[in-house]
Amino acid sequence: MLSLLRRSLIFILVLLGLLPLTGCHAAGMRTKATQGSQLIISTLSDPKTFNYANNQSFPSIFLFAYEGLTRENGITGKIEPALAESWTISEDKQHVVFTLRDGLKWSDGQPLTADDVVFTYRDIVFNPDIPTDAKDSLRIGPNERFPKGAYPTVEKLDDRRVEFFLPEPFAPFLRATAGPDGVMIMPKHALEESLRTKGLDGNLKFISTWNTDTDPAEIIVNGPYKLESYKAGQRLVLQRNPYYWQKDAQGHPLPYVDRIIWQFIENTDTQLIRFRSGELDMMGDARPLRPEYYSLLKREERRGKFQIYNGGPWSGVLYLTFNLNQARNKDGQPIVNPVKLRWFSNLAFRQAIAHAINRPKINTNIFRGLGIIQNSPVSVQSPYFLKPEQGLKVYDYDPAKAKELLLGAGFQYNAQQQLVDADGNRVRFTLVTNSGNKVREAIGAQIKEDLSKIGILVDFTPLNFNVLIEKTSNSRDWDAHIIGFTGGIDPHGAANLWLSTGASHSFNLSQQPGQPPIQGWQPYGFEQEIDRLMIAGARELDETKRQQIYADYQRVVQENLPVIFLVNDRALMAARNTVQGIQYSGLPSWGLWNIPEIRVEN
Incomplete structure (x- = not known):
């Protein structure tokens, strides 16, 4: 009887030891009802706002949902085209003209034009009554001036071209226009009215617009994903933006992944359990893995069918x-x-x-x-x-x-x-x-x-x-x-x-x-x-x-x-072998900086 009891106990312990790798939690999330591909990731806390101008935390929805005129390559650190397909800089370094891509649209199908760029910079970023962090990277000169002079700070040349006038040469300017850490372009047609009126607190209504109690369907974006649903304390679901501009080399529209489920898990130990169980596709995409997790997961790579990425020193x-x-x-x-x-x-x-x-x-x-x-x-x-x-x-x-x-x-x-x-x-x-x-x-x-x-x-x-x-x-x-x-x-x-x-x-x-x-x-x-x-x-x-x-x-x-x-930290991230197209390094602030190019293979 004692021998039988001991064998039963050993069997139970073996089952418990294997449990983290069986994928029991994932079954609840990956139902047959889900159409298309999806990526399940996590972060420690809920988003604080859906309004880019109010954001002061990382990670945020803006990593998925918005883009700037340019972007920073997460491997090389170079500035690349994004919403703007090109730019020219004058010989005196004080005039920069951006040309937008042809046919850009917002997630509601409305055209994205130079009017939106001017609106974002002039009416939001350069507005002294709007408390956006983005303005700090564009303070120019000893008086911390925003770009200005005897002319508008930024001027529309036509529907696809805008010109910035700088009071003096400003070396970081292009990097300040790059997402996700620079200025993201916002929709004039959806937000302009909120900048014309003030609330009872004396602040512009814009500041309290698009808080997290806003219906996600009302949030209009220009990035690869738009908001589908939000349950506080649980998850935010994003779906691919059908009007997103980017295509791959074969002309296929991006992003590849149809849905992203962003779970809010306030404890990294719990995140680890859910990753090992198969419920999460990635861990460490927003903040590097804890070192003891790296040691544990490294031993489980083959059996768990995932890969550990080491991107060197983290850049923060x-x-x-x-x-x-x-x-x-x-x-x-x-x-x-x-x-x-x-x-x-x-x-x-x-x-x-x-x-x-x-x-x-x-x-x-x-x-x-x-x-x-x-x-x-x-x-x-x-x-x-x-x-x-x-x-x-x-x-x-x-x-x-x-x-x-x-x-x-x-x-x-x-x-x-x-x-x-x-x-x-x-x-x-x-x-x-x-x-x-x-x-x-x-x-x-x-x-x-x-x-x-x-x-x-x-x-x-x-x-x-x-x-x-x-x-x-x-x-x-x-x-x-x-x-x-x-x-x-x-x-x-x-x-x-x-x-x-x-x-x-x-x-x-x-x-x-x-x-x-x-x-x-x-x-x-x-x-x-x-x-x-x-x-x-x-x-x-x-x-x-x-x-x-x-x-x-x-x-x-x-x-x-x-x-x-x-x-x-050292930049360490774990991702299932089904997640393809990852370009990981310690340079960018986010492991999925190239999110439109990520694939999930079933």
């Missing part, structure tokens, strides 16, 4: 930052607790924190040695990336140095070896990051432990991603946070993070359009220097000089530490 950055905002809210209350602000705004304090964080341990224990310790705001793939041996300051793990810096800045230790400031206040702050991202949760837990070794108490609290973005981008109600930011070839692509007026400049967020007023905001001296260098780099066309400008920019960032860089 992961960092910790403190709230340095000196302003007051509309009621006159300090945005940051004045006691904490004195700590956070003290350079020696930030340097001590940087030395106290054991980044090699993060890489070894959390990234399994696959990560890249980051010291720069510029992506490692960029030709402007500055290495430590070229004069970039680094903060190696050194708790003794951290304590020395703190004592030199007037902090001290009490009888319990707790760090207190000169007034006897215990040094304690809250650290937040997005919940469900197990890598960031693990990093936050280690930082809490690391800082306890120098007497600092950290209250680590993971939050829902949309709640986190609300705090960092609107209410400003936070002490410190860990977050990632997408990267790329040109440093100016991160202008909305690094310009002091940028919408993603969370560590000292200025007044933004549509937000309650704040009082007494001002940039720090190092922020003004970063502004100067970012503007100089954008206006300089000589590559050698641009290299020097962006080298100086990286030095200023590291010497002043508005953010503390942590460890970068």
